[in-house]
Amino acid sequence: MNFTRRQxxxxxxxxxxxxxxxxxxxxxxxxxxAEFTGGAEPGSGGxxxxxxxxxxxxxxxxxxxxAPGAVSIAVFAAGxxxxxxxxxxxxxxxxxxxxxxxxxxxxxxxxxxxxKMADGSFVSDRKxxxxxxxxxxx
Amino acid sequence: xxSRRDFLQAAMATSALYSASGFGNWSRLxxxxxxxQDDLLNFDTFGNLTLxxxxxxxxxxxxxxxxxxxxxxxxxxxxxxxxxxTGADFRKFxxxxxxxxxxxxLSSGDFEALARSYGRMGGLDRVSTxxxxxxxxxxxxxxxxxxxxxxxxxxxxQTQGQDMVxxxxxxxxxxxxxxxxxxxxxxxxxxxxxxxxxxxxxQNIFDAEWDEPAEMFKPYQFFExxxxxxxxxxxxxxxxxxxxxxxxxxxxxxxxxxxNMQAMVDEVRAQGADVVVCLSHNGFDVDKKMASIVTGIDxxxxxxxxxxxxxxxxxxxxxxxxxxxxxxxxxRVDLDIQNGRMMGxxxxxxxxxxxxxxxxxxxxxxxxxxRAPYADTLAEVIGQTDSVLYRRGxxxxxxxxxICDALLEEREAEIALSPGVRWGPSLIPGDITREDIWNVTSxxxxxxxxxxxxxxxxxxxxxDVADNIFNPDPYYQQGxxxxxxxxxxxxxxxxxxxxxRISEMTLRATGEAIxxxxxxxxxxxxxxxxxxxxxxxxxxxxxxxxxxGTVTVNENDSVQVVNA
Numbered sequence: 067m068n069f070t071r072r073q074x075x076x077x078x079x080x081x082x083x084x085x086x087x088x089x090x091x092x093x094x095x096x097x098x099x100a101e102f103t104g105g106a107e108p109g110s111g112g113x114x115x116x117x118x119x120x121x122x123x124x125x126x127x128x129x130x131x132x133a134p135g136a137v138s139i140a141v142f143a144a145g146x147x148x149x150x151x152x153x154x155x156x157x158x159x160x161x162x163x164x165x166x167x168x169x170x171x172x173x174x175x176x177x178x179x180x181x182k183m184a185d186g187s188f189v190s191d192r193k194x195x196x197x198x199x200x201x202x203x204x
Numbered sequence: 205x206x207s208r209r210d211f212l213q214a215a216m217a218t219s220a221l222y223s224a225s226g227f228g229n230w231s232r233l234x235x236x237x238x239x240x241q242d243d244l245l246n247f248d249t250f251g252n253l254t255l256x257x258x259x260x261x262x263x264x265x266x267x268x269x270x271x272x273x274x275x276x277x278x279x280x281x282x283x284x285x286x287x288x289x290t291g292a293d294f295r296k297f298x299x300x301x302x303x304x305x306x307x308x309x310l311s312s313g314d315f316e317a318l319a320r321s322y323g324r325m326g327g328l329d330r331v332s333t334x335x336x337x338x339x340x341x342x343x344x345x346x347x348x349x350x351x352x353x354x355x356x357x358x359x360x361x362q363t364q365g366q367d368m369v370x371x372x373x374x375x376x377x378x379x380x381x382x383x384x385x386x387x388x389x390x391x392x393x394x395x396x397x398x399x400x401x402x403x404x405x406x407q408n409i410f411d412a413e414w415d416e417p418a419e420m421f422k423p424y425q426f427f428e429x430x431x432x433x434x435x436x437x438x439x440x441x442x443x444x445x446x447x448x449x450x451x452x453x454x455x456x457x458x459x460x461x462x463x464n465m466q467a468m469v470d471e472v473r474a475q476g477a478d479v480v481v482c483l484s485h486n487g488f489d490v491d492k493k494m495a496s497i498v499t500g501i502d503x504x505x506x507x508x509x510x511x512x513x514x515x516x517x518x519x520x521x522x523x524x525x526x527x528x529x530x531x532x533x534x535x536r537v538d539l540d541i542q543n544g545r546m547m548g549x550x551x552x553x554x555x556x557x558x559x560x561x562x563x564x565x566x567x568x569x570x571x572x573x574x575r576a577p578y579a580d581t582l583a584e585v586i587g588q589t590d591s592v593l594y595r596r597g598x599x600x601x602x603x604x605x606x607i608c609d610a611l612l613e614e615r616e617a618e619i620a621l622s623p624g625v626r627w628g629p630s631l632i633p634g635d636i637t638r639e640d641i642w643n644v645t646s647x648x649x650x651x652x653x654x655x656x657x658x659x660x661x662x663x664x665x666x667x668d669v670a671d672n673i674f675n676p677d678p679y680y681q682q683g684x685x686x687x688x689x690x691x692x693x694x695x696x697x698x699x700x701x702x703x704x705r706i707s708e709m710t711l712r713a714t715g716e717a718i719x720x721x722x723x724x725x726x727x728x729x730x731x732x733x734x735x736x737x738x739x740x741x742x743x744x745x746x747x748x749x750x751x752x753g754t755v756t757v758n759e760n761d762s763v764q765v766v767n768a
Binding site for chain 1: 412415442443445446450457458459460463664665668671672675677679680682702
């Protein structure tokens with residue numbers, strides 16, 4: 067399913083209410099991204115964010131991001147009180163422009179990766195990661 | 205190389221052929237009440253490779269009754285699509301006559317009468333007869349077990365899965381993937397897997413600490429059969445640490461990992477695979493989505509959601525085969541593979557009518573050997589039921605209604621919660637034995653807790669579980685059913701987003717609306733939390749049934765489903 071950005075944000079809001087997060091958190095991620103891109107609207111393609119659809123443990127969610135040709139990749143957790151997670155910088159001798167880490171997610175939300183390419187353009191990818199209290203399988 | 209259009213024509217040609225000589229014929233014979241083992245096994249051998257698929261046996265070694273669901277709602281793109289057709293709609297879609305054996309085996313409706321006519325289904329000794337017959341026809345056939353094998357019965361619990369391991373080994377599978385097996389705990393899983401005489405597969409079974417493929421479970425296995433290089437890639441249940449207690453297998457991480465699935469498909473193709481088979485425990489809708497994203501899989505043998513479909517579903521150039529549960533069915537899939545391409549297929553979902561298919565005496569003896577030490581305990585009659593007891597249904601089943609009644613009374617609770625699992629055979633009015641109770645409750649985390657929850661928290665729980673079933677994106681679904689409630693009524697709109705699906709929560713005893721601020725005494729079982737305390741659920745249910753003598757489960761009107 068392709069979420070539009072607006073839908074994603076609305077979904078994020080729903081999750082935030084459930085997780086008792088401050089409303090302001092979601093404006094914060096847009097501010098953070100704008101700060102990273104200098105206000106430029108990121109394009110799509112050329113960047114791959116890999117994250118689980120449903121987190122096994124919201125306290126340590128493995129993610130991986132790859133953007134061949136990037137000089138810098140920033141990762142944001144849109145629903146966290148402090149959305150900025152990490153910024154990876156790649157020097158000219160970097161063999162590959164990819165990174166993996168684990169992040170903590172306060173609830174179901176979008177994880178957003180934005181890459182600055184060598185020509186100064188920006189691309190982004192986002193994945194919804196669900197944080198659930200669990201259920202029962204078949 | 206053939207084009208996609210050629211492929212589709214080939215596929216349609218074979219399904220037409222199949223409809224004429226396989227399933228359709230079986231239906232007609234059924235109408236004549238002339239079902240024989242030869243009819244059930246009849247198959248025009250096709251192509252150059254045969255796959256045999258069985259899945260979700262849930263430790264049912266002997267024949268059982270199993271009522272298929274009457275409510276199985278599809279959401280998003282799967283609304284109204286198979287496997288979300290039930291009862292008369294299912295029969296109409298597949299051209300199945302009312303009252304026929306196919307009606308009884310595959311769909312709900314008139315269950316008690318048909319069960320009395322057609323008898324029990326399954327039994328691994330009957331399954332063995334079918335497997336042996338297929339192997340006699342095509343000796344190099346590959347037998348694949350989709351998992352949920354070492355869980356779900358009294359003897360399986362007492363032997364920590366050893367009974368099923370021993371009996372399945374007699375059937376000589378070639379590979380297996382996993383789900384409930386892990387609830388034996390990782391030490392026990394390691395112990396069994398180390399001794400398995402066949403491949404234990406799961407491309408999505410990862411080491412939790414390093415987020416790397418787990419050493420014990422290979423992503424795939426090659427088989428040289430019929431002059432072909434056959435690659436079988438395993439896909440374990442993706443959401444085990446969420447749907448089941450992750451603390452029992454903390455070394456492992458799962459997930460769908462479709463990017464790794466694509467990498468594995470590419471890897472086996474590069475190594476010369478002529479055909480790529482995915483042995484999956486994803487669940488049907490997840491498999492459909494995965495087939496639309498990952499390219500190069502010829503066949504997905506689908507498990508987990510317990511769907512039994514008489515025809516494969518085609519997604520792109522991948523066929524998806526669903527083979528039911530509890531030993532009721534075996535799928536035979538014949539493939540024609542030429543120059544690394546699947547040119548066509550022929551398929552038959554073989555129903556294991558236990559009174560029609562002769563048991564394989566070797567496997568009967570193996571089953572009896574496992575059951576003999578417990579025979580008296582298993583057979584003890586605890587009480588009687590006036591009602592059909594079944595589990596499948598999106599929001600309730602009569603077995604679960606009974607379990608909730610038992611929890612409410614035995615644990616003196618206001619509200620009961622029972623997990624929406626899909627395993628557990630059915631009963632028609634008559635005796636309830638201890639084995640029957642264990643068949644619907646047996647698990648390694650069956651403690652029946654008693655706790656307090658606020659109305660607000662109950663709502664959060666219900667919304668959370670509802671999203672695991674009714675999220676319109678299959679990748680966010682876990683494949684079970686809605687948590688069953690006793691003492692609590694509610695309304696659910698399956699089309700709404702999380703947080704808005706559940707409304708009108710009502711305490712049934714008083715008819716009052718659930719107060720978000722008030723605490724309610726809640727009894728339940730199958731908590732995924734470590735350290736859960738309480739009596740085992742099978743003891744709770746046994747005590748209740750023994751006290752009642754005869755149980756009656758009335759039509760459940762406590763849940764109102766809208767926009768289904």
